[in-house]
Amino acid sequence: SYELTQPPSVSVSPGQTARIACSGDALPKQYAHWYQQKPGQAPVLVIYKDSERPSGIPDRFSGSNSGTRVTLTINGVQADDEADYYCQSADSSGISWVFGGGTKLTVL
């Protein structure tokens, strides 16, 4: 089955830039989306279609796609950004959707 690979953890100091990567073979042809999840809460969409930002999401959050690797970038990290982040995309069929294993962002 198709898999998206993320690093288990990323740590940054407040005000710094966090970059969370996600790799998958089908990413050159399928959009990637990103979610933030805090403990006990449902995931929240922060980036869709590689780089689009839903209304209400701060412009500190941005996304990029470079072939088989997509990246979520959070500029000026704040303490409130500490959460698990998941990438999500489709396999090569386009009709089966998977999530990455998640990256825990720690704000030092």
Place this chain on the structure above:
Amino acid sequence: EVQLVESGGGLVQPGGSLRLSCAASGFTFSTYTMNWVRQAPGKGPEWLAYISGNSNTKFFADSVRGRCSVSRDNAEQSLSLQMDGLRVEDTAVYFCARGPPGMVVANWFDLWGQGVQVTVSS
């Protein structure tokens, strides 16, 4: 208020069945695709099922295909998931999640319910 509210979770014995419901409000339900997503304890989310706005198109994850059906009632603004042959590994929080409007070109989840716990145990 734009929201999704799930119901129907609980404790089920292995081999049993469960029907989950999701009530939508605050948006034109019929124009949006809908999905079910679950999250096992300590794990990432797992997409389970997709249904188009007019119910004509449905897709399922390999892990639940054949044990699972999805339906919607646009007049009632509700979504349902029927799961049979439940296994211990089906234990998870189950979320309904809104997908994009229109035909599926890409699928992302911009609105989630609060989730409902399903525990499969003897």
